Amino acid sequence: MNIGFIGLGLMGRPLALHLARAGHALHLWARRPASLEPFKDVDARAHVSAAAVARHAEIIFVMVADAPDVRAVALEEDGIASGARPGLIVVDMSTINPNAAREIGAELAAKGIEFLDAPVSGGEIGAINAALTIMVGGKPEVFEKVKPLFETMGKSITLIGASGAGQVAKACNQILTGVGVAAVAEAFNFAAKSGVDPARVREALLGGFAYSKILENHGQRMLDRNFKPGFKAWMHQKDLRIVMEEAHRLGLMLPSAAATAQLFNAIVGSGMGEEDSVAALKLLERISAPEQ
Amino acid sequence: MNIGFIGLGGMGQPMAEHLLAAGHTLTVWARRPASADFLLERGARWAESPAAMARACEIVCTNVTGSADVESLAAQLITALKPGSVHLDFSTIAPQAARELSRRYAEKGVDFVDAPVSGGTAGARAATLAIMWGGKSALAERLDPLFACLGKTIVHAGASGAGQVAKACNQLVMVAAIEATAEAARLAAAAGVDFAKVRQALQGGSAGSRVLEFFGAKMAARDFAPGVVARLHHKDFVMVMAEATRQGVPLPVGATVMQQLDGLMAAGWGTEDTSRLLCVLERARPAHLI
Numbered sequence: 001m002n003i004g005f006i007g008l009g010l011m012g013r014p015l016a017l018h019l020a021r022a023g024h025a026l027h028l029w030a031r032r033p034a035s036l037e038p039f040k041d042v043d044a045r046a047h048v049s050a051a052a053v054a055r056h057a058e059i060i061f062v063m064v065a066d067a068p069d070v071r072a073v074a075l076e077e078d079g080i081a082s083g084a085r086p087g088l089i090v091v092d093m094s095t096i097n098p099n100a101a102r103e104i105g106a107e108l109a110a111k112g113i114e115f116l117d118a119p120v121s122g123g124e125i126g127a128i129n130a131a132l133t134i135m136v137g138g139k140p141e142v143f144e145k146v147k148p149l150f151e152t153m154g155k156s157i158t159l160i161g162a163s164g165a166g167q168v169a170k171a172c173n174q175i176l177t178g179v180g181v182a183a184v185a186e187a188f189n190f191a192a193k194s195g196v197d198p199a200r201v202r203e204a205l206l207g208g209f210a211y212s213k214i215l216e217n218h219g220q221r222m223l224d225r226n227f228k229p230g231f232k233a234w235m236h237q238k239d240l241r242i243v244m245e246e247a248h249r250l251g252l253m254l255p256s257a258a259a260t261a262q263l264f265n266a267i268v269g270s271g272m273g274e275e276d277s278v279a280a281l282k283l284l285e286r287i288s289a290p291e292q
Numbered sequence: 293m294n295i296g297f298i299g300l301g302g303m304g305q306p307m308a309e310h311l312l313a314a315g316h317t318l319t320v321w322a323r324r325p326a327s328a329d330f331l332l333e334r335g336a337r338w339a340e341s342p343a344a345m346a347r348a349c350e351i352v353c354t355n356v357t358g359s360a361d362v363e364s365l366a367a368q369l370i371t372a373l374k375p376g377s378v379h380l381d382f383s384t385i386a387p388q389a390a391r392e393l394s395r396r397y398a399e400k401g402v403d404f405v406d407a408p409v410s411g412g413t414a415g416a417r418a419a420t421l422a423i424m425w426g427g428k429s430a431l432a433e434r435l436d437p438l439f440a441c442l443g444k445t446i447v448h449a450g451a452s453g454a455g456q457v458a459k460a461c462n463q464l465v466m467v468a469a470i471e472a473t474a475e476a477a478r479l480a481a482a483a484g485v486d487f488a489k490v491r492q493a494l495q496g497g498s499a500g501s502r503v504l505e506f507f508g509a510k511m512a513a514r515d516f517a518p519g520v521v522a523r524l525h526h527k528d529f530v531m532v533m534a535e536a537t538r539q540g541v542p543l544p545v546g547a548t549v550m551q552q553l554d555g556l557m558a559a560g561w562g563t564e565d566t567s568r569l570l571c572v573l574e575r576a577r578p579a580h581l582i
Contacts, residue, residue, distance in 0.1 A: 241537050248530045248550070251557030258551050262542040269540025 002027060003149070004053040004060030004080075006073050007094070008035040011120070012063035014127040015093070018152045019061075020044060027056045050074075051083030059146060063093045066238065067100035074104055081111050089114040091146055093134075095174075095235075097242045098167035099249065101137065105163040114142045117163065119170035120154065121177075123231050131155045135173070137165035171246060174239040175257045178277075180214040181236075182260045185280040188222055189288060199223050218278050227275040227282070234273035237264040294319070295438070296345040298365060299355035299383070300327045302413040307355065307382065307442050310419050312336055314441045319345050346372035351438070355382040358527060359389035366393050366404075375401030378431065380438075382423075384408045384463075384524075386531045387456040388538065390426065394452035403431060406452060408459035409443065410466075412520055420444045424462070426454035460535055463528040464546055467566065469503040470525075471549045474570040477511045482577075488512040510567040522569075523562035526553045 004027045005016040020026050020042035029047045036046050047053045050073050070092050074080050105115035116138035126132040132154035143159045150157045160169045188198035202219045240261040247254045272279040296319045297308040312318045318336040322328045339345035346369045362385050390406035397404040407425035415421045421443035439446045449458040480487040491508040529550050536543045552572050561568040
């Protein structure tokens with residue numbers, strides 16, 4: 001199948017390579033030519049614009065940073081819509097505001113283009129190992145067409161509901177992971193300040209009701225003081241911003257997510273945005289220590 | 293001076309009236325022409341469109357609801373305003389939106405000034421508003437005489453957007469104080485103590501404040517008819533929190549207050565007074581459980 005892929009960053013690159021290895025012909029466009037380097041040895045053609053990709057592809061995957069980027073690639077000058085053939089399917093795997101996803105989907109539909117929102121969870125490791133969780137919003141018949149391609153990228157693939165529903169699921173995911181990372185960091189800081197070894201606490205807790213993947217994986221990285229991303233703190237801040245924007249739009253109380261979003265503001269504002277979210281621990285240590 | 297005014301609501305109409313009374317030539321335009329009648333009867337001129345107003349005026353004032361309203365008016369004004377003229381915006385909008393508008397206007401040789409106000413409709417009528425403005429300081433000479441017709445406390449906060457930052461700080465301090473007042477009222481009631489008496493005692497001490505005076509009285513009387521409708525405070529607070537995220541600054545109290553405002557909206561009290569924050573607390577622990 002002729003497949004377009006736009007957004008060849010940490011997440012997009014391994015996913016596009018999975019599609020190529022499954023025997024599909026890739027059509028690529030990237031702002032930076034260097035992003036195309038890893039595709040020299042596979043069946044991939046570089047194009048001059050998103051519109052040119054659309055002229056050659058039946059399905060286009062998009063994996064960019066935020067809603068304005070998706071809108072630019074899909075709908076603005078030289079975007080997908082200006083080159084699309086009828087029946088083209090656009091699959092947005094970026095994490096963006098659910099309401100923005102619905103609007104972009106509706107604008108594409110008005111031009112005869114199908115749209116799925118399909119954000120993912122699992123990080124760069126999950127993308128490389130084709131083990132992502134993929135949460136999809138859109139029409140069931142469109143989902144069925146794309147499903148075999150999703151299966152080359154992920155393990156848990158779920159059609160959540162109508163357009164935007166994938167992004168709602170991802171927002172829920174980010175509430176749980178954001179609050180979860182903050183809770184583990186608080187617990188470890190609490191243990192250490194009480195003179196107790198957080199490693200022993202983690203070991204004990206893994207056997208009980210407080211067990212979670214975050215306690216296991218993020219907890220271990222905190223103990224190792226390994227703050228390399230993983231998932232960058234500024235992206236978590238962005239995702240929590242999306243969650244809170246939706247909460248304000250809906251008039252909805254999310255007190256724990258609200259407090260966690262402020263913690264991430266402080267992490268990014270203190271210059272730790274490029275580090276992993278587990279840098280939350282460093283921030284808590286700093287603000288609970290006596291001023292030097 | 294030839295002055296235009298768009299946004300003739302509870303704040304805008306008395307402000308425009310003061311400018312007219314000070315002897316300025318006032319031109320008005322409104323989406324609903326009827327809302328201009330009051331000023332037209334007092335000698336204001338009618339413009340057929342925002343662009344027509346821009347061609348006739350050296351200063352165009354706007355006082356509308358949100359960033360999107362100001363941006364849509366600016367799109368119509370920008371091509372018609374002459375170089376050297378000023379778009380003076382009294383609305384409360386996002387600081388970043390004000391900075392961006394100022395940049396766009398500067399390309400046309402027009403100044404955009406963000407000049408949000410505090411003091412409510414009563415302050416607008418009495419010409420006692422606090423006005424905090426952002427823009428080139430050289431504009432003070434032209435703008436100060438106009439500001440003097442409208443308010444008592446006039447502060448040049450800094451460059452473009454600085455007025456909106458000051459207003460964001462104003463909303464942060466004020467609404468957080470309303471929430472603190474509501475929590476005090478809730479605590480007093482739960483302990484079986486009359487909050488009207490608590491408020492009276494507090495007003496004489498270090499916790500005395502204008503918020504405790506005004507909103508405390510409304511809560512004690514359970515009078516939730518608006519002053520300023522709560523949805524506007526909610527809208528302003530969304531901007532405060534967005535700016536905190538932009539700057540990477542944690543506002544833990546701000547975030548909690550925002551949550552209570554979200555709860556107020558969820559309950560359907562957006563068109564009532566912000567003293568409804570008391571009832572948000574009551575929903576979390578209903579009175580019959582006391």
